[in-house]
Amino acid sequence: MAGFEDNRTRPIVVKRVKKVVGGHHGGSWKVAFADFMTAMFAMFLVLWIVTAMDDPQRAAVADYFRNPTLVDDSGAESAPSMLDLEGGSPTPLELGETPTPMDQQRDEGAWISEGAMRDLLSELERALEEKEELAEFRDQVLMDMTPDGLRIQLVDAENRPMFDLGSARLRSYAAEILSGLTGVLERVPNALRISGHTDARPFVGRRDYTNWELSTDRANAARRTLTASGIAPYRVAQVVGVAETQPLDPDNPMAPVNRRISIILLTPEADQAMRSPESVAPDAL
Template sequence: MSDVLQPIIVVRKKKHGGGHHGGAWKVAYADFVTAMMAFFMVMWLVATMPQEQLGGIADYFKNPSAVAGTASSMAAGSNGPGGAGDVPIKMFDHIRNPPGAGPAQGADEVAQAARDLADRERLEALQRALEKAVASSQALAPFKDQLLIDITPEGLRIQIVDTHNRPMFDLGSPNLKDYTTQILVELATYFNQVENRIAISGHTDNTPYTGVSGLSNWELSTQRANAARRALVTGGLQDGKLSRVVGLASSVPFDKTDEGNPINRRISIVVLNNAAERSAAEVNDAVAAVGPQAGAPLPGDARPGASADIGPSADALPAR
């Protein structure tokens, strides 16, 4: 019997799927992220650079040659405006030293910013100490609902407000209640812990003052602010730490929806920050340089009974 050759059949399985592509996508993604970072860096530089430098750079790239051009500012080199520069462009000079400011002025601004930051941290520490005292001190805890403490653009503000059952002053009078004096004497010890000066302002509600003929809420609020000053001095506050004492009557109500609310009758004490002191000093210098003119009212004369009020009051500014 002869052997019969059988055909050999090879079955190959068809592979499905894309298989492994390696890490090429990672390289592409990294390039994309790098490009986006470069894009945002360019946008930031464009947004912060002065216009004259932008014009110079734009014209520089329009004509990057050694031939004199017509750029709005000189290129950083010896080939004239619009030509190729031979030294790096100082792109960050305007950040360290603003236009028109020399190196010394830029350094002074950095130092001033550091002092302002330290000043704010000092006031925030004082705020925490006062809030802790209000919560635990036998002298202040009973009045925690009448002591309002916050940070304003002028500094740390402490407001002592009236309530329906516990006024700070005798009715229609600048005479302090005994417990109000106790609060102010206690606060004085905290104000002496910082070098900042303070400003005191008195406030009334909109009920007309019916005291001595010719007097109004302006006089009453000023007298109450001065009474608070005397109590603080009695508590040991150094007289040189006082910046201003003013009366604002009912012009800056705490409750604007109900100007007859007892909470509008209050004493506001602001521990002034460095920026507020500088602003007041600049105004004082400007007033001194101009001098009083004939017929012109002196600061504070616009409000009958108010003492000189230099600079904006923290009570007229929103809290932060």
């Protein structure tokens, strides 16, 4: 019994062994690194695509991001050619080797030369004369031959502008003039260069919008009207806004005629020169 009593009074010691497991970094860094590599790959892919595109394609992509809904300022549906970067392809960034209609026509030598353009100029003048509803606006359509090709200019007149004030919305008669000219222009395959011009009066009302944006938007409005009227989208080789830098009346920078849309039917030589990397192709004044 004595041994039993000793065991009851003896303290019981419980030893707890604390196991220390070596720390580890886990796999979260791998996920972050994979995200970083994906982002870098996407960035280089976008840079490669942009450098592989030509100027009309870049202009079409920029136009899409300015107006991705394909609806113009008036609420009307714009021409579907906004994303038709090279004529007929539903894929905006198709960069394959399939020849476009423009390439095929250039290879076949179907473009008219400067001599034939002079005959076309007379035909355009007759077409404008035959539209009685446009009689009062004939003095606002200027046509001439330039070193780059046949130039058609729609100019503002006092109290008779082609666009709403400070807007890229074409007046109805201006759209009618463009549609009337399309009937002749669509019968030849030459490329077109469209440029927008303003007078020297600064644009007011928006701090982030200037005559550069206004002239570009007006040139694009003319492009949409032309393609909606029958001009094949691939024929538009360049759309550019030059603000007030190329006045038609340099002695009077505020003159209404400086506000205009210029459309040049390019000769094959001018088109080739414009597409070369070294070229800068302003309107020939």
